[in-house]
Amino acid sequence: MELNEAKDKFIQSWGNFGTNWGINKTMAQIHALFLISDELLSTEDVMDALQISRGNTNMNIRTLVDWGLLYKESKKGERKEFFRGEKDxxxxxxxxxxxxxxxxxxxxxxxxxxxxxxxxxxxxxxxxxxxxxxxxxxxxxxxxxxxxxxxxxxxxxxxxxxxxxxxxx
Amino acid sequence: MELNEAKDKFIQSWGNFGTNWGINKTMAQIHALFLISDELLSTEDVMDALQISRGNTNMNIRTLVDWGLLYKESKKGERKEFFRGEKDxxxxxxxxxxxxxxxxxxxxxxxxxxxxxxxxxxxxxxxxxxxxxxxxxxxxxxxxxxxxxxxxxxxxxxxxxxxxxxxxx
DNA sequence: TTAAACTTTCAATAATTATTGAAAGTTTAT
DNA sequence: ATAAACTTTCAATAATTATTGAAAGTTTAA
Incomplete structure (x- = not known):
């Protein structure tokens, strides 16, 4: 298996897993994406990676921050908001x-x-x-x-x- | 609170609770009904008590039996199937x-x-x-x-x- | 056998839940 | 103050999931 194929498989599976436990698919997928991303990601990065809309992305990132699974962080020189996933x-x-x-x-x-x-x-x-x-x-x-x-x-x-x-x- | 009011409240709440955990509402409600019923109940009894269709009732009772939460039992002289809920x-x-x-x-x-x-x-x-x-x-x-x-x-x-x-x- | 009594299935429909995207809102730099 | 850069909201729409009920299937008694 290719690395990217494996990453995608993990993201999709985590999304389905969430679905079975009453957590919406997008939220679980975003969470999975952050679990395997070392860098900070912006809303746009997530939109691109998962091919989902701005509203959907924004809403679910908010919830993940509320749950304590993502942290809001700033990048020097960038006005945009970035997020980092809790890996532990x-x-x-x-x-x-x-x-x-x-x-x-x-x-x-x-x-x-x-x-x-x-x-x-x-x-x-x-x-x-x-x-x-x-x-x-x-x-x-x-x-x-x-x-x-x-x-x-x-x-x-x-x-x-x-x-x-x-x-x- | 009245006894019947309390029973209904329990059934409804158990249904919503199930919903949040990826278990469909009817299945959880049927389960709740059996938890508080000492007598054997038939498919029709459940249909009447919860005001749901035959197909829905049948399907979810099957699943509850598969999960080991209900037992199929017979009543002497009755041809119909009856069920009993696991109370423990x-x-x-x-x-x-x-x-x-x-x-x-x-x-x-x-x-x-x-x-x-x-x-x-x-x-x-x-x-x-x-x-x-x-x-x-x-x-x-x-x-x-x-x-x-x-x-x-x-x-x-x-x-x-x-x-x-x-x-x- | 036959037919009544009962159970199961499943295509159609309804209800719920998730998603989109444009508009409104906010913040920041100048 | 203005406008560009960015974030949030929310009504409309799409996708998913649950439910219905009639028809098909099965079992039992006579």
Whole structure:
């Protein structure tokens, strides 16, 4: 395989991978492009490399910066904005976990808690008890997952993997 | 809140939650309905409860059975098929992890490995080295995540959480 | 067999989500 | 203040994904 062929394959695959996990294809592709680019890239560079529109590029670069996966940087003598990708995959992982935990797991925890405040009537006493118990069990697992992810996304790599390795042996 | 209002809220939220993670809304809603139903339900019961078409219901029930989140069961004297939901959230979690790991993580591992077989030319020696190194680092993290998920999805609950609790303390 | 009861399929359609690109907005240099 | 260089927005459009429902397929009972 050629280098450029390999790069393209990686970008396309990363895009599809994102798609399966609720991250839009362009955003994942831009991220992939930055993972394999050592130089700073401008919005136009990204537009050219991936053949996508200015609006699309701008929007997704913004989101990647918000997620902490890209950094805005300046080039001396250039007025244009440039960006650099975070290359450390452990850090990338931690940041993705943080954002998605906040955006998606926490709202569910909120609902699971709310939904347990039901007024019980004489006619549905048993049913209510069972429903609450089931919500509680989902809440418990979600809370444990949430704690784990919080810990994981704040942990320093060595310490974390050292203990994790005992687990996965 | 009323019991039925709470049930509906849970079903809708679970549907949206699924949507954010690349699982279609109907499938997640059907799953939610089974999580809070003690009785066996038929395709028609699900159609009625969620107001969705026969085809949609059939297709998503099939997938849920494939994933191991629903079981097909018979009711004596009834010719119709009935289904029962797996209620144990730990088991549900393990099964979801297994399916998605196979469907989405493993293809990425495949690509990451493929993409490292590049023929180096004199003109791009350095660039090729860097690209390979970056692919390797992504592959390493992905392999670790993969091992962890495999372990987690085969673990028995008590043993697993006991060690995990030390981590998340 | 036959036909009723039930399940599955799939082409058509609807709903959702992503993308474009031109116009509006902003910043900087002079 | 002006205008060139650059960034952002957003209504229109395209692409993707989900859903419908009728027709085809299958199973069962008599």
């Amino acid at each position: 995959m452990w850090l990338v992982g931690k940041r993705v976990i943080k954002v998605r935990q906040r955006q998606e797991l926490e709202p569910v925890l909120q609902i699971l808690s709310e939904v347990q405040n039901i007024k019980e009537t004489k006619s549905n006493k048993e049913e209510t008890k069972k429903f609450k118990a089931q919500m509680k069990s989902i809440e418990d697992l979600s809370l444990s997952a949430n704690s784990f992810l919080t810990k994981a996304s704040n942990a320093d790599e060595n310490w974390f993997w050292k203990i994790l390795m005992k687990l996965i042996k | 959230m730990w088991l549900v979690g393990k099964r979801v992890i297994k399916v998605r790991q196979r469907q989405e993580l493993e293809p990425v591992l495949q690509i990451l490995s493929e993409v490292q077989n590049i023929k180096e030319t004199k003109s791009n020696k350095e660039e090729t080295k860097k690209f390979k190194a970056q692919m390797k680092s992504i592959e390493d993290l992905s392999l670790s995540a993969n091992s962890f998920l495999t372990k987690a999805s085969n673990a028995d609950e008590n043993w697993f959480w006991k060690i995990l609790m030390k981590l998340i303390k």
